[in-house]
Amino acid sequence: MSDIQTLISQVQQEAQKEEFPIDIPVYKSARLEPTYPVLYAGNLQSPLCFFGRDLGRDEVHARQPLIGAAGKLVRQGFYQAIHQQSAASDQELQTVCDRILLTNTVPYKPPENKAYSTKVKERFRPFIERLLVIHWQGHQIITLGTEAFKWFAPYGEKGEVNNFFLDKERRYETKLAVNLKATDDLGMEYQKIIHLLPLPHPSPLNKTYYAKFPQMLQQRLTQIDF
Template sequence: MSDINTLITQIYQEAQREPFPIDTPVYEAAKKDPTQPILYAGNLNSQICFFGRDLGRDEVHAGQPLIGAAGTLVRRGFYWAMHQKQAKTPAELQTVCDRLLLTNTVPYKPPGNKAYSVAVKERFRPFIEQLLVIHWQGDQLITLGTEAFKWFSPYGKKGELDQFFQRSDRYSAKLAVTLEATDEFQLRHQRQIMLMPLPHPSPLNQRYYGQFPQMLQQRLNEFEF
């Protein structure tokens, strides 16, 4: 089985194969190659994964998913769940990466703040599948926002995720799905994971932004730290 660096190289090669929208000026400002993926941060052996939509400017500069305003809210909440106190320094906050995995539907930053098209998401889906099924060892996945949750639609029964997302308790209930991935030898792998959706913790999400820290703690209360 290939290692995670091989997967990152494969994504890089795919990005170079054919152009797609990338916020190139942000990568240039960060002195980064726009086609070099920022696939994940954290520990592949962790129980919990946080799954977002795509990268922002702060993520490109830091070379890590979920480290901007929204991601910091997630990281602070996770630190609190671990220690029952606030992180005092950025270095302290970074220690959450020992206990979780952070990734996105696409390991690149789209121009502006627009989500990637379905075509781009599908182009990179096989690589994200490999990350989640073959390389990550956990099975509890917290999605952040509608786009991130609906990325998993192909793995449920027809219409199952849409029905689930219409439930009033969608941000406290769970849904089991079976992910599939094909490795470089064309062997199929399957693994069941538990989806636990939360709203996106963006300051622009006025409906849920203020509630998000409490909603996150309710999710994390189910785990042992």
């Protein structure tokens, strides 16, 4: 197995150790083993990652993060930035995966789309760390929503990530550098500086920002080398 396939297998082994909330009916309808992680989509060599909270129904069926209504808004915005026009088909839209990485705080779908508990997020944190630090070669992450951004709290100075997010005037316009760390199977430690560029989650339920999101995303992408 390749290194990334090993990581996926390790996530599944962890999921099999102890039960946690998974939306079993959705996995059954998708004919996907519920403990199989949908860890990422895209290019591990890409300079940019989009980081969300967890999977939805569409993501389980497609075996890809960020491919439902909100995810397509993200993908369409990135496609627009590259080609200066909208993708005319799902096939065209899928080509953005050649240029970006897509992943989440937890590679599973929670029941009723309720956020996973801190306990579950911490359980899978070491595997997400390995994905981002050891396997992915980029250094820029656009986080989508509050929970995705605050997942990075342990990698900043004490209180730095939360304090950054409290600045409502600037949090969606400025960057924050954090030192992301990971440990491999042999106990070897890795670290790299990551630049976080938070955005609100592009859900239709997010009435404050949903209409503004496409413009906010385009503004963010002007700050990024991709």
